[in-house]
Amino acid sequence: MAALAAVRRCRVLLHGAVKSSFRGSPSQPRSYSAGRLSVQERIERKRQAALVGGGQKRIDAQHGRGKLTARERVALLLDPDSFVEYDAFVEHRCSDFGMEADHNKFPGDSVVTGQGRINGRLVYVFSQDFTVFGGSLSGAHAQKICKIMDQAMLVGAPVIGLNDSGGARIQEGVESLAGYADIFLRNVMASGVVPQISLIMGPCAGGAVYSPALTDFTFMVKDTSYLFITGPDVVKSVTNEDVTQEELGGAKTHTAVSGVAHKAFENDIDALLNLREFFNFLPLSNKDPSPVTECHDPSDRLVPGLDTLVPLESTKAYDMLDVIHSIVDERDFFEIMPNYAKNIVVGFARMNGRTVGIVGNQPKVASGCLDINSSVKGARFVRFCDAFNVPIITFVDVPGFLPGTAQEYGGIIRHGAKLLYAFAEATVPKITIITRKAYGGAYDVMSSKHLRGDVNYAWPSAEVAVMGAKGAVQIIFRGKNNQADAEAEYVEKFANPFPAAVRGFVDDIVVPSTTRRRICRDLEVLATKKQTNPWKKHANVPLAGKKGRGRR
């Protein structure tokens, strides 16, 4: 976690600039002498100073980069006049390298913290201020963040971090590093207690990246935000790779290739407005129920289009998003990781006003198979839902796990196990709809009855079997001649929902157009579901190992 070349360069640049900016603006309310002013005036001056952060020049520079200031962001994110700021008077405590000078002290330091409301619901926020020392993290900065995180835990409210920071405050040395660790610890402690969201709105490099990585959701702003362990300069010097900031850690990289970020937005305003919308889906804490909003979409609405959606040929693709959009309230689906591991679709929606988590295999991409990346994507999402009382609705059309050396060497067994683990462990209401294929082990994994699925449905087009007809016949009737007849027999026996239905592994075979109505009713019934797992210190989810390359 050593300080980084990119960050260091940034720091030096800023240092010079800060000085010149204040020389150039003598009217700034900063060069006062404490003794001559009453306390009241000092309070007022400090407050004013806190509001302008690093000063107008830096604010202009921030705007020039197409970015908003820390306070502008908070104002857009929260309901008007709801922000209650903490620690506006906190200053950094560094006395080395001339940092103790008055012009190097900024009330509030390089982060704005506090609480406020989003559509009337409580949220804790920190917003790093790039205009003050490039948003670098001082001990004081970290302390401010820790304070609101602690309070969020006490009252049970989500934490949103708006990240825009050059990295560690190099002048503070280990104090800055300690600050990071304090935050990391709180991220971990808060995990599963209150939802934590990171919105990366500028640079986030080095050790700083681990805080977003520990939070539940990481969003980015296109073209103006970066996340990386080491910047392009270090990459060049160590591995001789030529790579731009954008390629290395831009929004596209992290939302499509690495899977580090869950979604990217066009610009700051877009991102913040979307975050408000996203926030409405979330429960405030693990003690709160999944929120229910006023809903105009009738819960018993039939969806006639679903009756013809699944193609007659089982090899033909269709778009699982069509299924999801038409079933959920008002076609409103907030997809998580829409550009990563597209063979699985996950996201939030509402059913009769209540937030639900949706997981669906996507037949349109790689036939909807499960591979390393889609398993991990699905697992993380399912665990979030389970942690925060969000019912899970799973749409299954899965031909199995993706075969091949790339997958086996990458540890598909281990990674597939994560999804299996997540579904098995989950105690929230679980409703599963098999729309078509549910083959092999993947059938078990996808929230099957056997993993404590509460309500499992099959559409008439469902095929629940160990494998497709061709493969099965080649094994069962190895060496026999009448393969075509055998295949027909297999299809007749297994390529339908009956084998699962007669055993009670699906609760009913439903007409697709009635699916929405069924799910809404079931959720009402399951609202009082109570289920607990055996006591344990914590479970041992199969985590280890490197990940495979991203499916683009």
Place this chain on the structure above:
Amino acid sequence: MSEMFCFVFVCCIIVSRAQYSTVYDHNEKTFDKILIANRGEIACRVMKTCKKMGIKTVAVHSDVDANAVHVKMADEAVCVGPAPTSKSYLNMDAIMNAIRQTGAQAVHPGYGFLSENKEFAKRLAAEGVSFIGPDTHAIQAMGDKIESKLIAKAAKVNTIPGFDGVVKDADEAVRIANEIGYPVMIKASAGGGGKGMRIAWNDEETREGFRFSSQEAASSFGDDRLLIEKFIDNPRHIEIQVLADKHGNALWLNERECSIQRRNQKVVEEAPSTFLDPETRRAMGEQAVSLAKAVNYSSAGTVEFLVDSRKNFYFLEMNTRLQVEHPITECITGLDLVQQMIRIAKGFPLQHTQAEIPINGWAIESRVYAEDPYKSFGLPSIGRLSQYQEPLNLHNVRVDSGIEEGSDISIYYDPMISKLVTYGATRAEALKKMEDALDNYVIRGVTHNIPLLREIIVHPRFISGDISTKFLPEVYPEGFKGHQLTATGRKELLATAASLFVAAQLRAQKFLGDLRVSNTQQERRSWELCVELEKGVHMLGVSRSGFMTFILKVEIDGDKLEVSSDWNLASPLLTVTLNGIHRTLQCLSRNAAGEISLQYLGTTFKLRVLSKLAAALSVHMPEKVPEDTSSILRSPMPGTVVAVSVKAGDTVAEGQEICVIEAMKMQNSMTAAKTAKVRSVHCKPGETVGEGDLLVELE
């Protein structure tokens, strides 16, 4: 006369409910089972009548149509082949098999496909199966352009003065042209439709036209005959519906005005025509009947005329089938044409006399297509109808369709979604109804031509009846650009968008049974909003009056509007009252970033609603540079690549053809937007491409 008047009066009452006045006599012996050799709306249309008549129906379908509405509607269905029409709906062998297999006694061919195929009619006759249409003789006689004209002439039907046959040389062409009188139209006799047609206004142009057309006649068709005829400037296309039985009786069921066309395809039709007086109507009707009688026509048929500005009418051709636009005739006459066709095919005489054929009220038909009206008045579009709702909740609206929510509009077939027919006691009533019906028609998932239809029916020239087949190019010389907002319209749209935004904001705060929502926060009563529309930015004030959240007061540039609605955010239709005026808009999309797409008066407008703060801050947001499209050629629609005329490294001139995309039987030439070298070619002949797919990159 008084007798007829009385009849009209009686019918009025019946037809005002847009129903057929004809009686379905279940004692009349008819077919037990009919096979409908067609798909889509017309197959459904025929089946509806069959069901009323108690006849069992057989559908044929291609494999991709296995779930289609017409298949579900039928009592039996037979798959006749794969998706391409040549292998399924035109596959006579397969259809003959389907007939044998199901024991259908008769076949209704609908329109298109095999409806005017004499070979098909012959094969049916050979197997003793009734063809619900005219006999092969009539199909053949009317199918040939020249022969049909000769027959028409002999039957004393006005034909366009002209000459058809071998023209020796240019001088003879000029002599003929002068006899006819300018302007004249010259083309190869064998060429269909308007293909290769040249207009000459003087001797010089006639010589040129002769040269081109005779060359084309020889090279393309191997048939030297040329057609030189009077060119009718600004013509109207008016057609007469006829009905004839096998006993020598024939009726004319009045006219249909079909002048609103694009690329020779009808878009909006109406019956009756505003242009015809009773004398002209009778003259046209009588000539149509005499033509039908001249070819011993039986069944329903249509005689098409061109009518010039002085009400001179000229025979164009006869369509020996049920026309697409037949519903408007049914609306004003009360006859069920399909029922009549079936009766006639079974050998019954006509039920009506000419005096019993009324014109009751007015009917308008809009052809709703899955196509983009902003590209040449309509380029095909495909997709899945993710949401689909016909405006059948309105009275006097008839929708003939063969699709439903969830259906696919594919590249294989005609992109027509439906025929939307409205009816009224007067034309104004029918037109108003059409406005409402178009506003209430929900089509999502494919691009559609409702913007164009909605504009046509409110255009002053259309309303006054001042139309011709050149209406569209004349009214929109630069191409169709959508509804142009008036100052009032703009305010209505802005106020609606702002109110919708506020309604959504208010609802976002409504958590049910949540005790943790703030009680100390003041409920908002007013909003200052900034709305962007067509590059203009408007500041709006929105306020709530009392506790009534459904009435909002909006202030725009000093004007005050009261906007009320139930603000149902789930409904695709948005019914608002703006200062007392009811409007039905459609909210096509709405997102967190404040972007709202509203369909207003048919056209989709994109708006962005932001709080004053967000709007003020948005000046800092970086401008995203859109892709330079002049060096990139993308497919404007889904289709098949027919030809690629360039390869990487070639230099192309601006406007030069790069490739040809075929979609729904239409070939579209893609041209270069600038003069440049070809960097790379991403398509090859035979390949299927989607809308927006990269075809060719220029340097």
